[in-house]
Amino acid sequence: MYIKEYSRRYHLVVLCILIYFALLISRLFFIQFFNSHYLSSLAAKQHSLFIELPAQRGIIFDARMRPLAINIAADSLYALPREIKDKEKVINQLLPILNTNYEFLKDRLYRNKSFIWLARKLTPQQVEQIRALKIKGLGFLRENKRAYPNGYLASHIIGFVGIDNQGLEGLELFYEHYLKGSAGWASFLKDARQNRLNIGQPMFPPKNGLDIVLTIDEVIQYIAERELEKAFRQSNAKGASVIVMDPYTGRILALANRPSFDLNYAFLASRDAIRNRAICDLFEPGSVFKIVTASAALEEKKVMEEDKFFCENGSYRLANHTLSDHKPHGWLTFKEVIEQSSNIGVTKIAQMLGPEVVYRYARLFGFGKNLGIDLPGEADGLIKETKFWSKTSIAAIPMGQEVGVTALQLATAIAAIANGGYLMKPYIVKRIQDRQQGIIKENRPLVIRRVISVDTAERMKILLRGVVENGTGKLAKLTEFSAAGKTGTAQKLEADGTYSHRKFVASFVGFAPCEEPLITIAVVIDEPHPYYFGGVVASPVFKNIAEDVLRYLRVKPLEEEISRLDEAKRTN
Numbered sequence: 001m002y003i004k005e006y007s008r009r010y011h012l013v014v015l016c017i018l019i020y021f022a023l024l025i026s027r028l029f030f031i032q033f034f035n036s037h038y039l040s041s042l043a044a045k046q047h048s049l050f051i052e053l054p055a056q057r058g059i060i061f062d063a064r065m066r067p068l069a070i071n072i073a074a075d076s077l078y079a080l081p082r083e084i085k086d087k088e089k090v091i092n093q094l095l096p097i098l099n100t101n102y103e104f105l106k107d108r109l110y111r112n113k114s115f116i117w118l119a120r121k122l123t124p125q126q127v128e129q130i131r132a133l134k135i136k137g138l139g140f141l142r143e144n145k146r147a148y149p150n151g152y153l154a155s156h157i158i159g160f161v162g163i164d165n166q167g168l169e170g171l172e173l174f175y176e177h178y179l180k181g182s183a184g185w186a187s188f189l190k191d192a193r194q195n196r197l198n199i200g201q202p203m204f205p206p207k208n209g210l211d212i213v214l215t216i217d218e219v220i221q222y223i224a225e226r227e228l229e230k231a232f233r234q235s236n237a238k239g240a241s242v243i244v245m246d247p248y249t250g251r252i253l254a255l256a257n258r259p260s261f262d263l264n265y266a267f268l269a270s271r272d273a274i275r276n277r278a279i280c281d282l283f284e285p286g287s288v289f290k291i292v293t294a295s296a297a298l299e300e301k302k303v304m305e306e307d308k309f310f311c312e313n314g315s316y317r318l319a320n321h322t323l324s325d326h327k328p329h330g331w332l333t334f335k336e337v338i339e340q341s342s343n344i345g346v347t348k349i350a351q352m353l354g355p356e357v358v359y360r361y362a363r364l365f366g367f368g369k370n371l372g373i374d375l376p377g378e379a380d381g382l383i384k385e386t387k388f389w390s391k392t393s394i395a396a397i398p399m400g401q402e403v404g405v406t407a408l409q410l411a412t413a414i415a416a417i418a419n420g421g422y423l424m425k426p427y428i429v430k431r432i433q434d435r436q437q438g439i440i441k442e443n444r445p446l447v448i449r450r451v452i453s454v455d456t457a458e459r460m461k462i463l464l465r466g467v468v469e470n471g472t473g474k475l476a477k478l479t480e481f482s483a484a485g486k487t488g489t490a491q492k493l494e495a496d497g498t499y500s501h502r503k504f505v506a507s508f509v510g511f512a513p514c515e516e517p518l519i520t521i522a523v524v525i526d527e528p529h530p531y532y533f534g535g536v537v538a539s540p541v542f543k544n545i546a547e548d549v550l551r552y553l554r555v556k557p558l559e560e561e562i563s564r565l566d567e568a569k570r571t572n
Helices: 002-034 036-047 087-098 102-109 124-133 170-174 218-234 263-268 286-299 334-339 343-353 355-364 393-399 407-418 454-470 539-552 558-571
Strands: 048-053 067-079 116-122 138-147 184-190 211-214 239-245 252-258 308-310 315-318 321-324 331-333 422-424 429-434 438-442 447-450 484-493 499-512 519-526
Touching: 067 124, 087 102, 087 116, 087 124, 102 116, 116 124, 116 138, 124 138, 218 239, 218 252, 218 519, 218 539, 239 407, 239 539, 286 334, 286 343, 286 355, 286 393, 286 407, 286 454, 286 484, 286 499, 308 334, 308 343, 315 343, 321 343, 331 334, 334 343, 334 454, 343 355, 343 393, 355 393, 407 422, 407 454, 407 484, 407 499, 407 519, 454 484, 484 539, 499 539, 519 539
Parallel strands: none
Antiparallel strands: 048 184, 067 116, 067 138, 211 429, 239 252, 239 519, 308 331, 315 321, 422 447, 429 438, 484 499, 499 519
16 A cells, blocks of 8 residues: 555656656747747847947038038937946936936936937037046947038028938928938947957948038128128018029029028027028018019010000009009009009009910919929919909909919019029029039029010010119119119008008019129018018118129129120130
């Protein structure tokens, strides 16, 4: 009996041992064949450190190779949380230096990770203070930080980047693909105490981004911004824009807006300051739009310069609306209608042309569709098809109401008159280049279409010169050079859809010199007060910019212009 009981116990013990060994073998089999990848990767994480090597972002230059956006070295703070013993002490030591909050640091340091960022792109003073603490588990990595040497200058053109150097606005965003480059990586071995071993490991170097050369000239940009800032402050305006363009190529020489912001502190700027008003804000242009009707009338051979129009002594009934001029006129020649900016005279000319012709020329001049500039956010503009016109649209649209335009569209429209009748595609990047391989891509002047004939363009130049010399744009007259242009004063719409008697948009578009224009300029001032007429508020901005830019370009006085330009053309 005793022997049998002993035998059963013996077999039970043996069975348990066999089951235990079977379980061990099964576990080992599972680990070897099903869980080996996870464990090996865990071991690799404990004994290796993988670091991404960021690419150096491409530099942005102006047309004369002066840097507008560069890279500077900056130290970023990282932590190895598993190596930090007294995390609370470390948090309290870092708080006053990093100017962050307790919860953020606690969240980062208490993570079960081998590597984590604590702060990016610190100042030299912060780095020095942290190094002095000699905290084990903290370290620094050198990164590239985007910097803008000129601060506010050309801020709406250049744009800015985020903490990881990704483009967020302007050219930094539009040309992100070319500027950003591609990151590399490096791997380092660590011993059991997490010290780095000086043993060669794989490394893939980063590929730096491409450089961009703009059509913008830093000096012309400064002149434009200086004069715009002056007008913005003196007129107590809500906003303002200016564009300086080469009429023959479409190259943007300067583009500025107010309010503005410092690119180095873009994170502090409001959305209103960041917005590129010159290309994305729509407004009713007012009388500057009369260049469309005037050009159409000449091109369609409906009028001659000395044809007379009765301007109804300042009051003209059309459908259920009474149209007025800013001051009463009787009989005016076509030339005088444009010079004096008579609403009634232009309306009568538009009635001669008919809605279809007015609409067609507005579209030919580039209104109602974006022009394809290489900047983000360009608006299409707005001009209604004739089937949606009301009975009063034939008066409203020719004088710049019921139309939405951008400052860029006005600049290209006046350039079409200045250059002999061609609508040019505006562009702001001259070329994209690699520091080793040279030019990768180059933008060249592109004609969108012919708008008017050379003859019409020459006659319009004379008419618009008369605006400056005899009409509403006298304050745009230059001292050394001839100039031509058109003033505009537009009432803004109130919330209830009626035209305001307190809010206006003042504008001036023009070119200089008249004979062979080198620059076209569009100036738009939003809600200036107490003075709000385009001829008073915007014309002087044109004058000041044009005079300084022409001097900078070393243009000789009128009698030498044509011969100098002819020689330049032959050389090119």
